[in-house]
Amino acid sequence: MKHDCRSFRAALESALESPREGEPLESLSWNEHLLGCAECRALLESEEALETLLESLPAPKLPPRLARRVLARLRTAEHAREDALDRLLERAAQTQAPPGLSRRVLAGLESARAQPAEGAAEARLDALLERARAVETPGHLAQRVLAHVAEERALSRKRRPVFARASVRFALAAGLLAAFGLWAIWPAREEPARTRGLAQLPDGVDARMLEHIDVLEQWELLRRNDLDSLLSTLPRTDQLLLEMGSEEGVLGG
Amino acid sequence: MKNAHKLGTALALLALLVALFSARAGAASEEDPLAGARRRWAALDTRARAQLEERWQRYQSLPAEEQRALDLRAERIRELRQRAQERLAPELRARVERLTDDKREALLSELAENETARLGARLRAVLPPEAVQRLENARPEDRVRYFEKYQAQQRKRVTSYMLERLGARLGLAKDEIDGLKKLPEEQRTAQVLALRQRLAQVETREQGLPPGMTQAEWESWLALAPEAFFECLADHVRERQLAGEEAGISRGGARSSAPEGIAIERIRALRQLEQATQIAPADLVEFAEAAPEVRRERAEERARQRGLAILAGGGLASAEELAEYRRLSGAAFAGVVHELLAPLRTPWRAPAEKR
Known part of the structure; x- marks a missing residue:
């Protein structure tokens, strides 16, 4: 894009975003750049057409109480959510939940959703292993184990050789027996022709x-x-x- | 699932083995007689194939009996051809194998033809002169019929006589002999040959081995089937006669002796002349690369030269006669040889004169 094009389009953008501050679209029609650039001319024409269309539309008129109703609705939904969680916690009044439990649970869920599958599996394995503190596990054990498991899965996903499949062997055996049977009866079919002598x-x-x-x-x-x-x-x-x-x-x- | 896996494997292996054995058996069974005939057909050129097809049309137009007769004669010629090939020396046999297909086929056909000529001449010599004359004087289109009728008569005559004679020599009861004479023709012939073999065993126990025969050779003959035994016996008698030696045993069972009134040395020389003047298979093979007519001419010349050598060395011709014989053409020379060999032809005796 040429420098003149960039300048013109920047002016056009300014006119569209801030119609009072920028140069009005009408005056851009007389811009010297448009004399030699068909593309920018086409772009201005399409923007002018859009401007015209939008000006022709009536101004949107919202219902007078719409805003109040939407806001009220939003406040109600939020209160309901908080009340439900409080009610749940109040039911188990005897249960002394650790402070901040709900916060931690929610944080853990969000964290699990955000992490990839392999990373989650690795994290779970690490957490499990941390419990058995008496066992000294080799370094990166989790990674090595997961790598081995992944390898095993990859091998099992490879296609077995065609002839290793039992169905192929059955089909081959049946085909050979059928061919033998055909050969066995074929001379008997030929023999009468020979003995006919013609x-x-x-x-x-x-x-x-x-x-x-x-x-x-x-x-x-x-x-x-x-x-x-x-x-x-x-x-x-x-x-x-x-x-x-x-x-x-x-x-x- | 594992069991199904193993069962599938076992079934596949079994089917594979069966298919392999069947393929081998099939391959073996595919070598039928037509395979050889097909190869011979494929080796023929267009002209030869057209000739065979024309002959096939003529064969099909013949009556069934005549077709059967031709089939039997062709079978016989094939046996003679095979025998001629087997009797070649190994180096000559190898030389025949090295020939191209068409030349080998032409040469083997010629060997078979030569063998039929030799055999035919030998058998003609044993027939009564009257029979030979009557058959040769018959019209060509009648000769086959006359010959078949003559052969059927002689077959019945010889088998009846031999069953009587051999049966008597072996001490068979009259009823048993009569029973054997009433058998169908083929079985009658087989019985003659079987009784002949039995008699040979009896005679050997009584009189010792035939001249020129070893115990091992004799026992190997006795172990043969009657027809094969008789073939060996006939060959032995012929070879002994050719050598001018006493055969000591006859085909019919009597211990034979040399023709009366002729010196044994002359008999020996005549036998050698008879053998030498026949076209030798080895000569035909030696000239295998030549054209058929050239090959025949050279082989006949070789036979003629051998015959002249025997005439000179065996005392069968004087010097003047020998000079005269050298000037004769091939056919005329063959006529002279035929006359010289007359003493070797068995004198025919009427049945009333037999012993």
Whole structure:
């Protein structure tokens, strides 16, 4: 903010706070600064508008007895509070309350409300320990104990590993058993397709054709019907019988 | 609350363990036969896949019986392929494993084909000539049917004969023998092999171990299942014959002897010629990196050279004959070898002439 702006606004503030002592708002309208500063012009215009609005409002007129009634009410509430506490104390007339007890109690309550939680806990612990004067407690025991407790609480608040949770283990076990069950029945579902003999393998090849690949690869040799080929592909026992029969001279012509 | 905590933990651990074991079991059970087939399919190029799919369409159009027959033959070829691979020397087996997928597959198919050719030639040699002629002269579309009918006849004929013979040798009662002959075909065959194994034990007690056999080896054979025992026996007889040695034991139970009228040295040389002129699996593996037709040609040439060496060293051909044989083409040379090996083919005798 420029220096001229600050000067103008200070004059404006003075005019608003002390209208009789300061420069009137009307004369500020002709201030030389406004010729070059649009912001201050806008600010003056808004204040003039507010001034106009306020002047147009009728002056507030309070009820004539309002002030008396409010003050009376306040005095009554205060007396009632004091009377209640006195009556309470007068009831226990036999009780010899230490002097200034009420004051001390109220002061203690106010003090407790004002202190933070940790500090209050520490104060309570110190007060407790002060009673056992015979016990010599190490220095800053309260702080150390509270620090340890805070650490324990922090550890317990950390999230347990996922797999340490029993629910996750149950879910994992159930998933593995379900997968095993699916695998166990899957070949049984595939088997009928294979035994039907018309199954197409995933790559489109006829499974039955692959079952006979030996026949197909040896086709030329198998389709030979010369005598040597026919003899050589006889079952082995038939070949042995031919040789045996030949030795014994019993083969027919 | 604490108890609930512990219960939750225990339940979670139990479920985790169950899931882990199930995953392992699932992983193990996932290795089904289709996994291997899928890998083979994935290794094929587009052209090969289209070829297999076209063959699959043709397979599906065949009658069910013919499909079953093809399945059984494919199973047999797979066994032969596995046997051929197992019989390779360790360094050759390792070399096959180092090949790329397509080259390894081509080589193993060729080994299987070679094995079927060897086995087929060996079995053809034991058939009566008339049967061979009739089957080879049949129309190609009829040959399979004729062959199956012929095989079924011979199966019944041989099992009936062998049950009678073996039963008599073992002292079984006639009723028991008749009962065995009435069994279904598969059980009849199994009984023949079982009785053969029993007879071998009896003969060994009576006559001692077969030539070239140790006690430990013999006892290990006897502990085998009947079919496996018979396989070992047949291999033994074949190896002894190849070496020109007395096998001393026959497949049918009679203690055999060398073919009559032929010197044992010549028999030995002929057996070696028969073995040498077959394409060796080791040769196919050695030329694994070559193209299939080049590989076959080089392997056949190796076999031819081995055969010529046996002809020269075994006294099976004169010098002039040997010079003539060197000028022959592969097929012509194979024809000459086939004629030279005629004495090794078991002479066929009509049933009335059997002992």
